[in-house]
Amino acid sequence: MTSRFQYSRWDGTQTGFEFDADAAFDELTDELLYHGDVNAALRKMMQDGMRDRDGNQLQGLRELLEQLREERQNRLDQHDLGGVYDEINDELNDLIDEERHAIENALNDAQRSGDERRAENAQNAAMERNMRLDLMPDDLAGKVRELDTYNFESKEAKQRFDQLMEKLKEQLMQQMVDQMSGAMEQMGPEDMARMKDMMQALNEMLEKHQRGEDPGFEDFMEKFGDFFPEQPESVEELLEQMAQRMAAMQAMMNSMSPEQRAQMQQLSDQLMDDMDLQWQMQQLSGNLQQMFPQMQWNQSYDFDGQDPMGMGQAMQQMQELGDLDQLENLLRNASSPSALAEADMDKVRDLMGDDAAKSLGRLAELTKQLEEAGLIEQKEGRLEMTPKGLRKIGSNALRELFSKLAKDQIGQHETSNIGQGHERTYDTKAYEYGDPFQLDLNRTIRNAVRRTGGGSPVDLHPDDFEIEKTEHFTRSSTVLMLDLSLSMPMRDNFLPAKKVAMALHSLISSQFPRDYLGLVGFSETARVLTPEQLPEVSWDFVYGTNMHHGFTLARQLLARESGTKQIIMITDGEPTAHITPDGYPFFNYPPARETIEATLREVVRCTKEQIRINTFGLGADGSLRAFIEQMTSINRGRAFFTTPENLGDYVLVDFMEGKRALARSARRAG
Structure with a gap:
């Protein structure tokens, strides 16, 4: 089956690749x-x-x-928390005004009646009622307390007050329910008994849970599950949901002024005459605070806005603020x-x-x-x-550096390096065990067709395999010396240098697998690194740039290898440390004479063993530049004075040009 694809012009609405x-x-x-x-x-x-x-x-x-x-x-x-009961307070003030108006009308009617005794009684009653209204407390709880025992003149005002009290009781009851669940939008008197039963069963279940006994969660949810529309699946989930709501309510109380808080408490005491229910609520709150101390029960918020909130809106805001705090x-x-x-x-x-x-x-x-x-x-x-990750990070570093190079420097890297990285001869040979498995598909399929006489599908046999010839006589051995001294990260040189090391390792291992690449890190002392260690290597928190020890280890690594040999050194500092004859590191800044001499003696040894040293100096100042030039004149290697931004260009171009020069000389020799 052939896959079919349909293409259309991009109109700005299509999305690209998902983040993978x-x-x-x-x-x-x-x-x-x-x-x-x-x-x-x-x-x-x-x-x-x-x-x-x-x-x-x-x-x-x-x-x-x-x-x-x-x-x-x-x-x-x-928002402003002061509006939690503003609406009810305004209604109380309005009905008080209505009552004053009724008192005045009653007094006028009595005085117009001509009955002196009636007028006198009306005058005394009006004075008493107006005095009580004049002495009415300003706070909501005080007004409720006084009006509850007040003898209203106006039947309409009395009816409005009774309705307000029922509304306020429902709000306080709803507040209790909201602390536990979001189940019931309106709580009527007929639900009180069932709520008390639920609270008692809830506290009993919580106590069993704390003792490690079976709390009977399934039975509880069967009886009272309608209180909890979130349908928690365990007693722990249920208790956590309740704790979040109670903590939100507590945060609202904490955020009120002392006067507002006292007023709410007084209202609750006046209107909620069911002491058993209040005790159950207090017991539940105490237990949950012990179980979930992380809920920040002492949290409070400073509301500075002008938008007054009702009880329901305030509770919603507190829950959302609590959610924001938990997320933070x-x-x-x-x-x-x-x-x-x-x-x-x-x-x-x-x-x-x-x-x-x-x-x-x-x-x-x-x-x-x-x-x-x-x-x-x-x-x-x-x-x-993982090993796959190590290869990937090297490949990424190599791709990034190659993408920065001009195409006329080392080509587009599309065909010149196939055949496992060796110089391509554009010839083929029959596959032999151990050869790089770089099939020439045209010749391989042609061999199979000749053998079978044609037909499809083509039946391939190992004898049909034909591979591209590559030249194997351009092998080179390289040791990369990477400066790990503290100055490298301080001057922002470490990341570019390490990226070059990873890219060079990726290039050699993927394109030139017969080549050798050794790795040496050096600071106060030097050490040999494995490719697996390279991604995790970091700078050393010590002073000292010990090229002497680094050259020694690099020379020892190359002594076991064949082919053209070179050391690539990346550094941003002159040699300030060496290994003394008795085996201890010595450091001094500015560089001591014995450090310079020990380093140059090792350069001479590398030169005698035909090891070329190519040095890449980052931000080279006068003293570093002078030392590199002196070292280069001894070794006949090359020196590159570069910056972190183009370090990779220099190293990769130099390496690839060196490989091409080796290949050309090998072909001429052949």
């Missing part, structure tokens, strides 16, 4: 090279964010936290992308928008994607790069 493991790893390359640690690189990317293949920026934690703080502050700047705590304490998976993405979307939820979701999947792609793996509780 390869794209993430490409973004991670510089961080992995700089830090030498997968965990540190992932944390850095998690903080800073990244770009997907469409060029869209995925927000990092730093940007998300700033957005979260702005969202919280916007809510605080907009999660983001601040996340040590790896996988820890972000604990965030409720639906809640993030509601609080901060689609872009934030999308960025956070992709960050949370980052570690899993890289593991599933085989680029990183868990080892003893830490993330490390």
